[in-house]
Every structure is written in C-alpha cells, then in structure tokens.
Amino acid sequence: MKDKIIQILNKHNLKANPKQIENFYNILNKEEIDDKTLENLVLMNLTIGESYFFRDKEILKKLKNILKTKKFWKILSVGCSRGEEVYTLSFIAQELKINMEITGIDVNKERIKQAREGKYKNWSVRFLNKDQIEKYFEIKDGYFYVKEQYRKNVNFENLNILDLNNTDKKFDIIFLRRVLIYISNPEKIIEKIYSLLKNDGYLVIGLGEYFPDLFKYFSPLLPISSSILVKNPKKVESKQIHKKVLSEIKKQKIELNLEENIVILEKYIEKKEFDSAYKIVKQLSKKFPLSFIVWKYKAYIELELNLKNDAKESLKRALILNNKDEEIWQLKYAIEE
Known part of the structure; x- marks a missing residue:
C-alpha cells in the first residue's frame, strides 16, 4: 500500500514528507481499500485543504489597484481547495464593478464538489465581520451559503494544472498561493503557468513564499511585491534579480497580520x-x-x-x-x- 500511496503522489506531481506518508500508511494499513478510494484518501489527507475567505488581505489590497485598470479579467485559481479564494475574487469583482471569469481547479474531487456547492462552515468565515457575512452569504442550519449573485461568474474543475490545455485558455491572472510547497517538481508547474498566462499577465503567490525558479519566468511587480509577479517577455537566467528580491523582502520586514x-x-x-x-x-x-x-x-x-x-x-x-x-x-x- 505504501508504494501505491507514493505512486498516487507521483501521478499528481505532489510530494509529502516520509513521516506524513508513514503515519498515513499506519492508519490505513489494516483496511481493505480499493485503488480509487485510496487515491481519494491520499488527495484529501496529504494535500493542502486549509483556506478561508479574504486570505492574505495585504495581497488582495494591492491586487485591487491592478484590477481597476480594466473591466474584464480571466482568472485561474490553482489548488483552489473548497473555493474560498475563487468566491473571494467574485466578491471583489462586484465591489469594484468589473467583470471576471474565474476558474478554480484542484486535484481533489471531493473539495471541488464542496466548492461547487458554495457551502461553508464557520471556520471558513472566521475572519469576516457580521456585515461581510450578511452581504455575501445566506445562513441556513448553521452553514454559510455563497449568495447566487456571486456564483454566476465562477467555474470549478477537478483536474491537475498540467492537464490544462495551453492553447484554448489564456489567463490575465493566475493564483498559485501555497501550492508549490507541495509540488515535487516546481519548475515543471512554473513553466506550465508561464504558458497559460497572457504576455501582460500576473502571477500571485503566497505572502513570504520564495522559489528562485520563478524569477526565470516572472519579475516582481514594482514597487517590489514579493507576492505579485509579472510575466517576463522571455525566460531569463539572472541571479541579480533573485538577490534584488531577497534584499527587498528583508528590508520590508513584513509584519504578519x-x-x-x-x-x-x-x-x-x-x-x-x-x-x-x-x-x-x-x-x-x-x-x-x-x-x-x-x-x-x-x-x-x-x-x-x-x-x-x-x-x-x-x-x-x-x-x-x-x-x-x-x-x-x-x-x-x-x-x-
């Protein structure tokens, strides 16, 4: 079974540390599980599932200034989990009176199902105030349902980013927050993201995330943001930009909220x-x-x-x-x- 777990991770280009795999194996060791169920369990338990609405507010604040520059945006959220990030973008789109077509993708079939339902527990809305909750959700039986008006421009797909067709979809913005840390071959994913972005497109990563390979393909938004990157016209091999970004991150001394x-x-x-x-x-x-x-x-x-x-x-x-x-x-x- 342990070999099967590793094969599933490799299939989806994911990684987990040996201790996680061992603990997971020990839990399932005595169970009789078919391959499809095992794959679902691996994806549910060994991939990231934690999210909440309006995550990384400082990044979203900077992003709003970019979004105001045109009236239509085609956006992709990679590793969208249960959809909190996608719906947050829909909330922002209506606030700014702009149009968005937002696609969320995740390898976990169960999480995509939950995202399509738009049904959440208190944990996902824990950083929202009462006015925000009333504005964005219908509350029924202790659950928070995203209002219909915020669901019209969103779509969720159960697939791996590597399986997304390069030619029929080009995006203005791709969100890749807290995804690369779970990937066994980050540059492969980064190359794919590069091919899916329009030439003037933006890549959004998580606050404090740093992957040197990114800067072969993307440059930090100026004034320097360590989380919003713009697509380079062509791939570059520049160590100077890595040093510049790291230096700026250290200077900023970002204080966590x-x-x-x-x-x-x-x-x-x-x-x-x-x-x-x-x-x-x-x-x-x-x-x-x-x-x-x-x-x-x-x-x-x-x-x-x-x-x-x-x-x-x-x-x-x-x-x-x-x-x-x-x-x-x-x-x-x-x-x-």
Whole structure:
C-alpha cells in the first residue's frame, strides 16, 4: 500500500514528507481499500485543504489597484481547495464593478464538489465581520451559503494544472498561493503557468513564499511585491534579480497580520507542538486583545497543557468578545468536565 500511496503522489506531481506518508500508511494499513478510494484518501489527507475567505488581505489590497485598470479579467485559481479564494475574487469583482471569469481547479474531487456547492462552515468565515457575512452569504442550519449573485461568474474543475490545455485558455491572472510547497517538481508547474498566462499577465503567490525558479519566468511587480509577479517577455537566467528580491523582502520586514499568525499557530497545533503554540498565542493575546479567536486558541492550548485555571480565564475573555461561537461553548464544556 505504501508504494501505491507514493505512486498516487507521483501521478499528481505532489510530494509529502516520509513521516506524513508513514503515519498515513499506519492508519490505513489494516483496511481493505480499493485503488480509487485510496487515491481519494491520499488527495484529501496529504494535500493542502486549509483556506478561508479574504486570505492574505495585504495581497488582495494591492491586487485591487491592478484590477481597476480594466473591466474584464480571466482568472485561474490553482489548488483552489473548497473555493474560498475563487468566491473571494467574485466578491471583489462586484465591489469594484468589473467583470471576471474565474476558474478554480484542484486535484481533489471531493473539495471541488464542496466548492461547487458554495457551502461553508464557520471556520471558513472566521475572519469576516457580521456585515461581510450578511452581504455575501445566506445562513441556513448553521452553514454559510455563497449568495447566487456571486456564483454566476465562477467555474470549478477537478483536474491537475498540467492537464490544462495551453492553447484554448489564456489567463490575465493566475493564483498559485501555497501550492508549490507541495509540488515535487516546481519548475515543471512554473513553466506550465508561464504558458497559460497572457504576455501582460500576473502571477500571485503566497505572502513570504520564495522559489528562485520563478524569477526565470516572472519579475516582481514594482514597487517590489514579493507576492505579485509579472510575466517576463522571455525566460531569463539572472541571479541579480533573485538577490534584488531577497534584499527587498528583508528590508520590508513584513509584519504578519492576525490571519497569518493564526495560520502559523494552527500548524503548531496540528503537530501537537503545544509549548511552541503557547509562546505564540501569549504574544498574540497582547497584540490582538480584542480578538475572540486568539483567546479561544489560548484556552484550547492551555487545556492541552493542563493549565485549567488559565484556560478558564482565557475562555471568559473569548465569551465576552463572542458568545455565539459554538467552538467556544464546546471548549467551555471540556474545561468544566
């Protein structure tokens, strides 16, 4: 079975570290699973699935200035997961009164199905305020459904970027945020992206992502943005541009916002590295004292570290800030057991 898992990853040009593969194998070892089910499980568990609406707000803010320059944009979101990024772009398009044709693709069939439904849990909207939620979603039975007006210009396809035809689709913007870190051969994907972009097209990657191979094909937007790149007229071999970009990134000393800090925090929690997570969440509670999400995480981590009294105090703060969050009440029951 382990060989089959590796074959599936290779088929989709994906990578996972040996420990992830070993842990996944140990879970499934005693199960009788057909090949199709195994492939679905691998893609569900060993590829990225985490996203939320309006992710990387600073990047989106810069992008809005670009989007205002013309009235129609053809956009591709690679590794679109459950569709939060695609719908966020649809929200922005209506806000700016421009037209977009947005396609989201992902190798995971189940996530594409969820994206097409436009149905989300509280976790996906956790950084939105009440007005945004009311504007973009219909709430039914505890789920958040993207309103019909934001679904007309979007399309989701279950496929690998390498299988997308070069000739019949050229895009103005391609989003490739937090995808390359999961790819075993990044340059192969980068070449494909290059062929799919119009000559004046833009590539958007995640905040803080850096792949030297990108700069053979793309140049940073000026003034330098480490996340929005423009297509080079032809492939270049220039080490100077790499040095220039790295130097600028260091100079900028980008300070992570709340969302980005939360993502880092979640990674430590996933790995059960609660001591490291606790150091981060204590700093966040001082920096963002009015964020119920921070206090909720603080209570959860304190509970895991058996700091029950501290957890109770953190939970009180979380409830004062938001007494309608179901997870906070679940934590309260767990702490009081």
